[in-house]
Amino acid sequence: MLLHFYKMNGAGNDFVVVDNRDLSLNLTGDQIELLCDRHRGVGADGLLAVEPAENGADFKFRYYNADGGEAEMCGNGARCFGRFTAALMEEAPDQVTFETIAGTLAAEIVDENIRIAMSDPVDLQMDSGASVDGLDATLHSVNTGVPHVVAYVDDLENTDVVRHGRAIRNHERFAPKGTNANFATVLSPGHIAIRTYERGVEDETLACGTGMVACALMHHLLTGAPAPVKVDVKGGETLEIGFEKTGEQQFTKVTLTGTADFVFEGDIEI
Numbered sequence: 001m002l003l004h005f006y007k008m009n010g011a012g013n014d015f016v017v018v019d020n021r022d023l024s025l026n027l028t029g030d031q032i033e034l035l036c037d038r039h040r041g042v043g044a045d046g047l048l049a050v051e052p053a054e055n056g057a058d059f060k061f062r063y064y065n066a067d068g069g070e071a072e073m074c075g076n077g078a079r080c081f082g083r084f085t086a087a088l089m090e091e092a093p094d095q096v097t098f099e100t101i102a103g104t105l106a107a108e109i110v111d112e113n114i115r116i117a118m119s120d121p122v123d124l125q126m127d128s129g130a131s132v133d134g135l136d137a138t139l140h141s142v143n144t145g146v147p148h149v150v151a152y153v154d155d156l157e158n159t160d161v162v163r164h165g166r167a168i169r170n171h172e173r174f175a176p177k178g179t180n181a182n183f184a185t186v187l188s189p190g191h192i193a194i195r196t197y198e199r200g201v202e203d204e205t206l207a208c209g210t211g212m213v214a215c216a217l218m219h220h221l222l223t224g225a226p227a228p229v230k231v232d233v234k235g236g237e238t239l240e241i242g243f244e245k246t247g248e249q250q251f252t253k254v255t256l257t258g259t260a261d262f263v264f265e266g267d268i269e270i
């Protein structure tokens with residue numbers, strides 16, 4: 001079968017995007033893994049599929065990690081999905097809504113950037129009680145659409161993100177679903193830098209949107225820094241996280257603002 005695809009990236013987190021509004025595609029996990037393979041396929045951290053909405057939004061968002069497994073949400077993917085679906089609509093909209101497993105989200109076009117109105121974070125735990133060998137940091141956890149652990153460290157550049165990230169991702173405390181693992185450091189009040197090991201990619205990626213949100217919320221809880229929090233990512237960009245606090249460890253109106261760019265499109269035999 002010849003598949004038409006688009007390649008996009010959000011802050012360096014890259015995606016194969018397919019238009020499946022007619023539901024004619026039924027990609028298997030193996031096919032998705034092959035499409036995301038950087039040597040044998042297009043190469044990407046994940047695959048986004050546009051499907052018809054079921055509950056009144058503009059579209060349905062499906063997200064698959066590079067290993068072919070479906071995930072509930074992807075923050076950088078959501079910005080790319082917003083940019084992609086806005087281009088599918090007849091009149092250029094200010095906002096696109098889409099159903100995800102983590103709830104219905106909205107993407108707003110803000111100048112060159114896309115701002116995602118995220119689902120409210122759940123399962124927030126300051127100090128999850130877990131620890132991993134060789135990492136002297138408290139592991140906080142929160143689900144910002146997908147599960148995340150956040151560890152604040154002094155020396156981010158020299159942190160072994162793959163080793164510690166893999167140990168956290170596979171830690172029994174976060175089983176059976178596993179977790180993404182973020183390492184963050186404070187650059188100045190309200191400005192942090194992060195690196196993320198992603199579940200389903202099983203490696204460090206250049207950026208992770210839901211991970212940025214997790215680290216920004218923890219930064220607020222640990223230091224009191226107000227919104228918006230700026231987040232530098234490994235890919236070199238700085239994104240912005242907005243939020244409102246509704247309780248001691250509860251947040252709403254969480255937003256993620258950053259780039260979402262088309263890279264190329266093509267056809268591939270699968």
Ligand SMILES: N[C@@H](CCC[C@H](N)C(=O)O)C(=O)O
Nearest residue numbers: 071074075076146208209210
């Ligand atoms: N890259 C993402 C997160 C994608 C899902 C994640 N790997 C998981 O399995 O939880 C983002 O930008 O949020």
